[in-house]
Amino acid sequence: MAVMSIATYGFTMIAARMLGPGAYGALVAMMNTLLVVSVLQLGLQATAARRISAAPDHVAQIEHGILRLSWRASLVLGALMLALAPAVNTVLRLDSLPTAIIMALTAVPMTMLGGQLGILQGERRWYPLAVVYIANGLPRLLIGVALMAWRPDELTAIIGVALGQVVPVVCGWWTLRHTRSPGVLLPEHGARAVLRETLHNSQALLAFFALSNLDILIARNVLDDHSAGLYAGGLILTKAVLFLPQFVVVVAFPNMSTASERRRALTKSLLAVLALGVGAILGSLLLPGFAMVFVGGGEYAAIENKLWMFALLGTLLSMLQLLVYAVIARQGRYSVLLVWVALAGMVALGLTTTSLAGLLAVVIGADTALFVALTALSYWLVEQPAPIVVDEPVPAAA
Template sequence: MTSAADRDEREGSEAVTPTGSRLARLLRGSAGIAVAMAVMNVGTYAFQMVSARMLGPSQYGAVASLMALLMVLSVVQLGLQATAARRIVAEPHDVAAIEESILTATWRASWALGGVALVLSPLVWWLLHLDTVIPAIVLALAVVPTTVMGGQAGVLQGERRWLPLSLMYVAAGVPRVVLGAGFLLVRQTEASAMAGVLVAAWLPVVIGSIALRGHRPHPPENAHDAEVRRDVRREVWGSSMALLAFTALSNLDVVVARNVLDFRDAGLYAGGLIVTKVVLFLPQFAVVILYPSMSTAEESRRAILRGLVFLGGIGAACIAGAYVLRDVAQVFIGGDKYAGVTDRLWLFAAIGALLAILQLLVYGGLAKRGILPKYVVAAGVVAMIGVGVLATQLTALAVTVLAVDAVVLAVLLVLVLLRDGGRTAV
């Protein structure tokens, strides 16, 4: 098996060859991750914009709910990636055991989650009021490649192999909008949209498999390797639970909307959430860059404060932009069909801004293997669902979600600052 150091040296030497293209040299550097993630996010939400325009509010509300559930069901993807990246960097002497454990756990978890989702597909059909059960079945199948991508990306991130990781991110976004639009051109249904998502989800897995083709699972070499594997699995579980709580908080409101509002208003709410997701994921690269610094005692507080300032500034600008340029934003979320939500798009931008900062604080807790953030965020999920189901209007639901996110953010911020001040642990 080629070592991470050897790969770093090889990648570095390739980066300076005169035959390398300017794009390849960019993607081989860490700066390329920001570009690749931006492309991924643009592709992901371009798919949502295309779907919103081609399907209309009622059917798009169902697709948005399915995509939200896909995010929740595949949350192990995020836990695998966070754990793999942190452990490979922090414990270079145990890289072989860590990578073997991550890749084996990745495939097992993906098939297990896909199987569970398939069994629950009739429940999803009923919960989201879908026309048929087929979109729910396609959703279950899409969980498998989405989860696999997380483990592969985590290994590449830990090895600092930026080029294949960048290509995976690009492949996770661009094909989704291209294939999704293609499927919708054939037939404008919920099932067609999800079929495009399913096919596109396998493309980054193919790239990851090629990049990691030299990695072969092997049995534990000694008792130490076996213990490393067990600890990695425990960390994956803990990280996944924390990220599950955050993913639920940032996605399940559209499911609540689907059940408490009429289908048109639920579709308008889903259209507004396109703005939320754009604001949430626009500065996501900052979390990736700051995550290593948040893992060290000396840099953690400074990294979090820098992140708060940066994300706060981006969020404020997005809120102002959504208010001043609301008519332009309406065009991007689906056009005149979504005119009913135009004047409230700034509210959805505010939700996205709060969630972006919350994501930073959740990853700050993961960097220190903290235990409190996941319970605080989980309590927020319970509050959001419990109070949200009482809402009878679109604006009331959006304000409820905004208020819950603000309270969770305030509590987490206090806990993180106290931890980095040395007075308590998070």
């Protein structure tokens, strides 16, 4: 995951230099939109990992159902995104329908990958999981940079992202190609129960990813193109700090899905994420010039004195992400409403801002309030067992 994160960060850093603030702002808007769309991928991953961790004796049935659901969900989402491509082109101000179409097609392999990752994560097959994660980062870097070197614009950049997204799916398919017979089918792992949990997990993650990505869309509507591009440049550091501790979430989630290990896993994980975030904040404060090298160079110098704020935002978001996964692990039904409330407040206040600093302050304030509330609620409810959702009776396999 470290290799994947470095490759992904490298792609965004190089893109910022090769494209410049204007085109890079458009690319970031597309990437953030894809992150929001990826909630279905992450919902599939969380469902597979939680169910396999909680019921290891029924891996074959869960694996079979998750893979089948992943194929269907990816095709449906891809068709929906294609239908919405003209609207996305207008909202993101891309001025290029082919660019919006390529972004829509990217959702198909991206969603399929979720089920594959969840199965490997739930079974704790860390080596093949690592291979798939590496394949999810390096091809994007290599293909994307090559295409931008040929033609430096947002269209070639998103084509590189789309092509790079196919490689990990092929790796995942190869790893899971030998599927086992599902054997006796249990109703709690039936198709409808799995779909309901996937949709619940996806809407929880949708709330988080909307919270962590809509600020760039607000920036593109309340700020001029240059200022919005500067804000997007600062978000490079935010996303780096957000995704740096991603491995903590992946390793801790199976433990958080077990009631006896939940509190300890949550506490240790929050402390680990906080330690990494504090290091990033201090680095941005003490070495802002060095941090600018990773943000995009001299064209983004206007935000040098605000880099620590972007690092703080990334730290808050990484801890919020862990808390949202803790809610999913215990299948909490109402805690996620807090995320939606924070999102509404951020959008309402953000649209009233007129400066980069003002927007950044609003976003940090909304995330801080949510972190305090969700932490208190999570520790209050952390020992509650996950509810069992039972599907209709399923006949035994022939």
